[in-house]
Amino acid sequence: xxxxxxxxxxxxxxxxxxxxxxxxxxxxxxxxxxxxxxxxxxxxxxxxxxxxxxxxxxxxxxxxxxxxxxxxxxxxxxxxxxxxxxxxxxxxxxxxxxxxxxxxxxxxxxxxxxxxxxxxxxxxxxxxxxxxxxxxxxxxxxxxxxxxxxxxxxxxxxxxxxxxxxxxxxxxxxxxxxxxxxxxxxxxxxxxxxxxxxxxxxxxxxxxxxxxxxxxxxxxxxxxxxxxxxxxxxxxxxxxxxxxxxxxxxxxxxxxxxxxxxxxxxxxxxxxxxxxxxxxxxxxxxxxxxxxxxxxxxxxxxxxxxxxxxxxxxxxxxxxxxxxxxxxxxxxxxxxxxxxxxxxxxxxxxxxxxxxxxxxxxxxxxxxxxxxxxxxxxxxxxxxxxxxxxxxxxxxxxxxxxxxxxxxxxxxxxxxxxx
Amino acid sequence: xxxxxxxxxxxxxxxxxxxxxxxxxxxxxxxxxxxxxxxxxxxxxxxxxxxxxxxxxxxxxxxxxxxxxxxxxxxxxxxx
Numbered sequence: 001x002x003x004x005x006x007x008x009x010x011x012x013x014x015x016x017x018x019x020x021x022x023x024x025x026x027x028x029x030x031x032x033x034x035x036x037x038x039x040x041x042x043x044x045x046x047x048x049x050x051x052x053x054x055x056x057x058x059x060x061x062x063x064x065x066x067x068x069x070x071x072x073x074x075x076x077x078x079x080x081x082x083x084x085x086x087x088x089x090x091x092x093x094x095x096x097x098x099x100x101x102x103x104x105x106x107x108x109x110x111x112x113x114x115x116x117x118x119x120x121x122x123x124x125x126x127x128x129x130x131x132x133x134x135x136x137x138x139x140x141x142x143x144x145x146x147x148x149x150x151x152x153x154x155x156x157x158x159x160x161x162x163x164x165x166x167x168x169x170x171x172x173x174x175x176x177x178x179x180x181x182x183x184x185x186x187x188x189x190x191x192x193x194x195x196x197x198x199x200x201x202x203x204x205x206x207x208x209x210x211x212x213x214x215x216x217x218x219x220x221x222x223x224x225x226x227x228x229x230x231x232x233x234x235x236x237x238x239x240x241x242x243x244x245x246x247x248x249x250x251x252x253x254x255x256x257x258x259x260x261x262x263x264x265x266x267x268x269x270x271x272x273x274x275x276x277x278x279x280x281x282x283x284x285x286x287x288x289x290x291x292x293x294x295x296x297x298x299x300x301x302x303x304x305x306x307x308x309x310x311x312x313x314x315x316x317x318x319x320x321x322x323x324x325x326x327x328x329x330x331x332x333x334x335x336x337x338x339x340x341x342x343x344x345x346x347x348x349x350x351x352x353x354x355x356x357x358x359x360x361x362x363x364x365x366x367x368x369x370x371x372x373x374x375x376x377x378x379x380x381x382x383x384x385x386x387x388x389x390x391x392x393x394x395x396x397x398x399x400x401x402x403x404x405x406x407x408x409x410x411x412x413x414x415x416x417x418x419x
Numbered sequence: 420x421x422x423x424x425x426x427x428x429x430x431x432x433x434x435x436x437x438x439x440x441x442x443x444x445x446x447x448x449x450x451x452x453x454x455x456x457x458x459x460x461x462x463x464x465x466x467x468x469x470x471x472x473x474x475x476x477x478x479x480x481x482x483x484x485x486x487x488x489x490x491x492x493x494x495x496x497x498x499x
Contacts, residue, residue: 151477156462166478173478177466190475384459 034357043361044368046376056080057268057396062373068401068408070391071375075348076237076318077396078268078308088269091303098298103130104285107296115302118309119275123244123259127281130273130302132294134233134262135161137272140290141229141258142200143169150196153187153221155179155212157205157383159231168290171198178205178383181216188224197226203246204234207382207390208341209349211239215250222255229258237266237312238319238348238395263305266312271297271305318395322348325393325402332406337419341388351377352389352409359418360387366412372405427491429471434487437464446488472498 039045053061057077058069078084091111101107112130119128131137142165146152150171154162157178166173174191176183184199191197199221201212214230221228232245240248243266247253257278263271274284285291297305323345330345333352341351354360357378364376367389375390382388397405413419427446434444434454442454450456456464465476468490474497476484484490 174475175462175478177462183466186470187475190469190473380458385457 038357038361041358041361044365046361046364049368049373057394058398058401060373062368065371067368067371067373068397068405069373070393070397070405071373072394073234073265073392074268074394075234075322075392076266076268076312076315077394078266078311081268081308081311083311084268084304084308087307088300088304091299095299097300099296101295102292103296104292109296109299109302111299111302111306112296115271115306115309116273118306119273122242122309122313123253123275125259125275126277126279128273128275129281129284129288129291130271130297130305131291132271132297134260134264134272135164136290136294137260137262137274138162138231139165139168140288141260141274141284142166142198143290144284144288145227145229145258146171146198147196150198151191152198152200153184153191153226154200155202155205157207158200158202159206159233160381162200162202162231179210179212181213181220184217185220185224188220188226191224193225197221197224198229199226200229201231202234203230203232203239204347204349206234206349207377207386207388208351209234209345209347209390210342211235211246211346213250214247214252218247218252218255227257228255229260230256231260233260233262233265234347234349236261237315238322243312243315243319263301263308267305267308269301269304269308271301315395322393322395325395325397326350328399328402329391329393329405332402333409336406336410336413338409338413348393350391350393352391354387354389355418357387359416360389363389363412363416363418366415367408370408370412372408372412423491423495426472426494430468430487430491430494433464433467433471436467444487446486446491448487449485450487451485468494474498 049062051060051062057074057079060067060069095109099107099109115130116128131140138161142152142162146169148170151174152166152171153174155178156175174187176187201214201217204211218228230247235245237243239246242248244253247256257276259275261273263269326345326348330350334340339353341353354363360376367374377388377390379385431444437460438454440455448454450461465481469476472494484493
């Protein structure tokens with residue numbers, strides 16, 4: 001065998017033929033240690049859960065146990081909607097399992113166009129561009145719009161896809177304190193008036209479930225000549241009179257230049273998008289690398305997305321029920337004595353703050369034993385080094401389920417000793 | 420007192436406000452390793468320096484600043 005890589009994997013005990021060069025995995029050692037120490041306490045690995053069967057948007061079988069799902073971002077419960085499923089099956093039969101190509105070559109089918117038309121209708125905007133994931137939508141728009149001499153001004157608690165969009169591009173990056181209007185204004189004032197500026201905000205910040213003061217921030221950004229991008233991943237379908245998000249709710253959607261969103265939450269499938277009213281928007285299809293150099297979404301995915309988006313617009317009853325669920329869970333958890341990420345429920349995300357990773361993992365496991373799945377979130381994904389049990393509600397959680405959920409939190413909280 | 424001395428005085432005062440562990444500080448002191456600041460503390464400190472001198476320290480620029488001395492020089496350049 002002449003391939004040194006293969007020889008290395010063939011005999012793990014043999015010293016690696018690197019000479020003085022370090023193992024490139026060494027940089028992950030601190031994380032490997034944290035993980036091993038945690039698992040050594042006997043706790044179930046919170047990051048390798050397998051759902052063996054999924055019965056509905058709110059119930060799955062995990063480790064053979066019927067489990068209520070409270071950590072899926074499936075806010076509007078569209079994943080088993082009969083019309084959505086029928087559209088997907090039809091597209092699978094008529095157009096096949098995949099496009100095998102880029103949107104700008106052989107990867108734009110009728111379904112991709114229809115999906116973009118559905119987005120334009122939903123947002124009442126002139127242009128829509130569908131990406132293969134929400135992550136790629138942020139990566140593509142931010143890295144392409146902000147060039148070398150431009151500035152991206154972003155909230156310090158921005159999602160990884162926003163930071164990665166900055167890293168992929170070569171603009172100057174300026175961060176401001178989370179949701180701090182004054183901090184944003186101070187920085188905009190200090191930037192050169194003649195420089196291009198893109199302010200990047202999120203409607204709902206997914207770690208604590210708090211909403212941005214978009215009304216003030218968008219106005220200030222516009223006053224300083226900046227273009228504004230708002231990521232509405234966690235508000236689409238749910239917040240705002242037509243479910244267009246926090247920018248709609250706060251009455252500033254017409255001043256937003258780019259809205260970024262995802263199909264993997266309220267829409268109930270996978271994919272990402274950007275909508276805009278900018279007259280030159282369509283050129284992005286040719287210059288945005290994360291759009292051009294990847295395969296487009298499968299026909300079944302865009303068909304389910306388009307059908308789901310059309311149904312979200314008129315889903316006022318579901319929105320009302322989801323708000324009722326959010327208020328009840330928030331109030332109930334607070335009453336039980338848990339510390340929550342926000343004083344009032346601001347979205348469909350309710351974050352329960354844990355004292356540390358050990359007790360967070362223990363609580364996560366205790367909840368799973370009770371039959372409840374939530375997300376365990378820990379640094380570096382979380383702000384201020386917090387360990388969180390993140391709950392995301394679904395419009396299809398029944399009143400009875402919310403009652404059950406509160407009972408499970410009480411039992412697990414007492415068992416672990418966090419309440 | 421030179422401009423740099425004045426800047427140094429102000430920056431050392433700001434460092435002291437964030438130096439909760441009371442570590443001795445010189446121009447060679449490194450923020451992450453020696454002062455053991457996490458990313459959030461660094462962020463708050465950078466914001467305090469920006470406000471003190473009415474400047475912007477971009478994340479691109481901040482990534483190149485490791486020590487107190489480098490910060491004193493960088494602030495001087497950014498003030499123009």
